[in-house]
Amino acid sequence: MSELLYRWPDAAKFGRRVPKEKFYEHGTVSTAVREKFIAEVQRITWAYKIAETTINLASSAAVPEIQIFEIDAKGTDVSDPVLSAIDKAIPFPIIFEINRGEGEARSTRMVAAHKQPSSGAPKIGAYYSTDWQPARSERERQSLPTAITLPALYTAILAPLTPVAVQPGEDVAEVAAKLESVRKLEREIAVLERKLRTEPQFNRKVELRRALKTKQAELTNLVER
DSSP, X not given: OOOOOBOOOGGGEEEEEOOTHXXXXXXXXXXXXXXXXXXXXXXXXXXXXXXXHHHOOBOXXXXXXXXXXXXXXXXXXXXXXXXXXXXXHSSSOEEEEEEESOGGGXXXXXXXXXXXXXXXXXXXXXXXXXXXXXOOOGGGSBOOOOOSBHHHHHHHHHGGGSSSOOOTTOOHHHHHHHHHHHHHHHHHHHHHHHHHHHOOOHHHHHHHHHHHHHHHHHHHHHHOO
């Protein structure tokens, strides 16, 4: 995992607190997820709205805006089901910054998932995160990646969080396809490893090892940077 926090543009500052009840009272949120909101979330702030009108980068249907949500945790972290509930309630891509602790012990991690717009609730991929790191002042943060469109900016922000190698010019959909391939290969590798442990026949073990090495090589090609 990477260690970075971005310095979000002043022009995009939104700074609006959002009651968590707005999310866990949503019709699709289960009782279990609602309880996670109550137990894990202290405060949710819609911190920045990165859009064509705020930073003058061309948008697209897939990435009309990028929202930055800050979540102050009650305890040590905020779980993925809570993030997913927020993601599904907001139609735009979201980058989360989760804060925990107070004072000098305060730390932050940036986390996001690729979001695909759809006619119903948006489709949310797996969540990827930076390491926990000391909370930084605006001056200590990293500048946003250089980009000429909002989709390109979104891809550049997500790229360091994901385990895949992102090539110049690739868009968010291509990165999402790679991530899906990684998840599929990881599942296939786990199945082959399980079969290899329990297979009694030598010849069959040789076949399984060969198949496992092939899948592992495919995975390495996807994740090498």
